[in-house]
Amino acid sequence: MSTALSTSPVWLSALRAEGAARFEQTGLPTQRQEAWKYTGLNRLKSFGFEPSPAGSSVAAPLILVEGTAHRLVFVNGRFDAAQSTIGTLPKDVVLTGLADLLRNQPERVEPLLGKRAQAGQRPMVALNTAWLDDGVVLIVPRGVAVDSPIEITFLAGDTTAACHPRLIISLGDNAEAVLVERHLGSAAGGLANQVAEIDLGAGANLRHYVLHAEPAASMAVETVSATVGRDAQYRCFALTAGGGLVRREVEVSLQQPGATAQVDGAYLVDGERHSDTTILIDHQAAHCSSRQTQKGVIDDDGRAVFQGKILVRPGAQKTDGYQLSQTLLLSPQAEIDVKPELEIHADDVKCSHGATVGRLDADALFFLRARGIPEAEARALLIQGFIGGALYEIDRPAVRESFGLAAADWLRGRSQPSRNAESTAS
Amino acid sequence: MLNIENLHVSVDGREILKGLSLEIPAGEIHAIMGPNGSGKSTLSYILSGREGYEITGGSVTYDGKDLLALAPEERAAAGIFLAFQYPVEIPGVPNATFLRTAVNAVRRGRGESDLDAIQFMRLIKDKSRKLGISDEMMKRPVNVGFSGGEKKRNEILQMSMLEPKLAILDETDSGLDIDALRVVADGVNMLRAPHRSMLVITHYQRLLQYIVPDRVHVLAHGLIRRSGGPELAHELELTGYAEFAEGAEFTDGKAA
Numbered sequence: 054m055s056t057a058l059s060t061s062p063v064w065l066s067a068l069r070a071e072g073a074a075r076f077e078q079t080g081l082p083t084q085r086q087e088a089w090k091y092t093g094l095n096r097l098k099s100f101g102f103e104p105s106p107a108g109s110s111v112a113a114p115l116i117l118v119e120g121t122a123h124r125l126v127f128v129n130g131r132f133d134a135a136q137s138t139i140g141t142l143p144k145d146v147v148l149t150g151l152a153d154l155l156r157n158q159p160e161r162v163e164p165l166l167g168k169r170a171q172a173g174q175r176p177m178v179a180l181n182t183a184w185l186d187d188g189v190v191l192i193v194p195r196g197v198a199v200d201s202p203i204e205i206t207f208l209a210g211d212t213t214a215a216c217h218p219r220l221i222i223s224l225g226d227n228a229e230a231v232l233v234e235r236h237l238g239s240a241a242g243g244l245a246n247q248v249a250e251i252d253l254g255a256g257a258n259l260r261h262y263v264l265h266a267e268p269a270a271s272m273a274v275e276t277v278s279a280t281v282g283r284d285a286q287y288r289c290f291a292l293t294a295g296g297g298l299v300r301r302e303v304e305v306s307l308q309q310p311g312a313t314a315q316v317d318g319a320y321l322v323d324g325e326r327h328s329d330t331t332i333l334i335d336h337q338a339a340h341c342s343s344r345q346t347q348k349g350v351i352d353d354d355g356r357a358v359f360q361g362k363i364l365v366r367p368g369a370q371k372t373d374g375y376q377l378s379q380t381l382l383l384s385p386q387a388e389i390d391v392k393p394e395l396e397i398h399a400d401d402v403k404c405s406h407g408a409t410v411g412r413l414d415a416d417a418l419f420f421l422r423a424r425g426i427p428e429a430e431a432r433a434l435l436i437q438g439f440i441g442g443a444l445y446e447i448d449r450p451a452v453r454e455s456f457g458l459a460a461a462d463w464l465r466g467r468s469q470p471s472r473n474a475e476s477t478a479s
Numbered sequence: 480m481l482n483i484e485n486l487h488v489s490v491d492g493r494e495i496l497k498g499l500s501l502e503i504p505a506g507e508i509h510a511i512m513g514p515n516g517s518g519k520s521t522l523s524y525i526l527s528g529r530e531g532y533e534i535t536g537g538s539v540t541y542d543g544k545d546l547l548a549l550a551p552e553e554r555a556a557a558g559i560f561l562a563f564q565y566p567v568e569i570p571g572v573p574n575a576t577f578l579r580t581a582v583n584a585v586r587r588g589r590g591e592s593d594l595d596a597i598q599f600m601r602l603i604k605d606k607s608r609k610l611g612i613s614d615e616m617m618k619r620p621v622n623v624g625f626s627g628g629e630k631k632r633n634e635i636l637q638m639s640m641l642e643p644k645l646a647i648l649d650e651t652d653s654g655l656d657i658d659a660l661r662v663v664a665d666g667v668n669m670l671r672a673p674h675r676s677m678l679v680i681t682h683y684q685r686l687l688q689y690i691v692p693d694r695v696h697v698l699a700h701g702l703i704r705r706s707g708g709p710e711l712a713h714e715l716e717l718t719g720y721a722e723f724a725e726g727a728e729f730t731d732g733k734a735a
Contacts, residue, residue: 070638420566421555421569422551422552423560423563424581426552428550434572435569437571437572
């Protein structure tokens with residue numbers, strides 16, 4: 054273990070040891086576990102999970118979202134202060150690298166760490182906890198709004214090692230923030246096993262946008278655990294346009310009346326890539342609402358998984374839960390596994406879900422071609438339209454625009470359309 | 480301009496067109512009338528290149544070329560335009576984006592350069608105003624949430640932007656009230672030109688009061704059964720298609 058780890062407070066060492074022991078016991082998740090039914094981690098079997106020793110220097114690209122004043126850059130999971138810019142923040146807002154805060158003011162993090170994302174049932178969280186070291190801390194006090202988006206860029210150098218970033222986001226009552234994560238990985242490979250713990254006080258509002266644009270060699274496993282207070286709002290959108298394996302597991306607990314969650318996303322999967330979105334919305338209180346809109350475009354031998362569960366606990370009356378999954382399959386080998394789940398223990402609730410899986414609409418394709426648009430271009434336009442419909446859920450125009458560009462990059466870069474010539478529905 | 484000879488077309492082994500012949504000279508408007516199921520829409524799809532039809536005999540020559548050998552987009556570039564009976568909705572694609580893509584694709588197909596955004600806006604402004612198409616309709620996804628009349632006006636807008644040599648109007652009157660029909664017909668009449676032919680397919684004579692054809696043909700059971708001038712449409716309005724029911728004696732088996 055590095056010196057940074059060995060000088061840690063006792064509670065932190067204990068937390069890490071607990072995570073390590075837990076992971077030792079469970080090992081990697083297997084497909085026998087319901088939550089991992091469609092995503093195997095065989096390729097991680099012989100993987101070393103120890104983080105790479107020092108941050109190599111990789112230059113971060115320009116900011117993603119226009120108007121971003123705060124930017125934290127991570128290289129191999131470590132905060133890179135030289136490439137980061139933290140603009141002027143409202144009074145008493147904490148925005149910093151986790152390792153720095155653990156060194157200087159560990160008492161500020163202690164009450165927040167390991168509280169939302171518990172290692173017990175989750176091997177990947179246990180693994181992250183075992184190597185807990187760096188990440189992001191954002192603490193916004195009651196009544197304070199951070200107007201500018203906060204962008205967090207994750208890069209990896211020429212390394213196949215793992216990193217285990219931890220995000221601690223805590224918004225006090227009526228506080229507001231906008232978070233943009235951008236995962237760029239490394240062409241060399243490697244695994245980013247990230248855990249985010251999010252706590253929203255009464256009336257708080259967090260917008261959380263996530264972009265995966267890693268090379269196909271890169272793998273990412275993310276666990277997001279959020280608790281949402283009375284009348285508070287958690288709204289997130291994830292666009293997965295890269296990464297050989299990207300798994301996002303999002304659990305949102307609506308703990309107080311009036312809490313709302315919106316967990317949306319789009320996954321664009323080509324080549325032999327694999328994308329897994331697993332969501333649990335846990336309605337614990339009455340009068341809460343949740344929405345999930347997930348759209349996938351799958352080409353070549355790509356595979357995607359969407360598991361979305363709405364759990365309505367006893368007493369969570371007047372719950373309004375909604376879930377929609379739409380998938381466009383562009384090749385005969387493309388595959389999606391959709392598992393929508395409703396588990397309802399209250400009798401006065403409104404919950405609905407829908408799932409569609411289809412190919413490009415033959416009528417629409419003919420219509421476009423009859424207007425002179427060549428077949429390949431017509432297909433691209435229809436796919437773009439489908440993705441555009443998904444991005445429509447992003448309510449910040451600047452974010453929608455930059456995510457739209459990332460989606461356009463994916464469209465341009467995907468393999469030859471001729472390979473998919475037969476994949477039209479009639 | 481267009482010459483269809485002895486065209487036989489089947490769908491799923493069932494013969495829909497049974498040796499249809501029809502000639503449309505440049506600059507003329509021909510109407511095809513007929514009962515439901517007579518093969519009218521099949522003819523429009525065959526001419527525009529939709530998949531799923533088996534051509535078992537005959538030929539279609541357009542501008543001296545074998546039309547049936549061309550892909551739909553090549554036909555569009557060559558000047559064929561089909562106004563759809565049921566215009567297709569395309570979620571997520573703004574109408575303006577679609578139209579600009581189409582206009583530039585057709586221009587490229589004709590060996591012309593792309594229009595830039597400003598040139599395109601200038602061109603569309605005038606044409607859309609004449610058809611009562613608002614800026615808001617241009618921003619909305621193609622045909623999504625459009626009323627029946629708006630969809631048909633949008634079709635005519637596409638036609639005016641693409642400037643076809645042969646426009647096929649497939650039941651453009653269906654589902655329109657009289658006011659919407661007038662707007663659409665006015666739009667079509669504005670596009671009448673000596674070099675532009677039209678094939679107007681309709682079940683009812685009503686549309687032909689506004690778009691007056693040079694020739695009227697009756698299509699029934701896969702063949703042109705009668706041809707005449709505009710007065711034939713009026714006659715059909717009075718007598719209906721009973722005369723052309725299965726097994727009836729036909730007065731004329733061939734198109735003029």
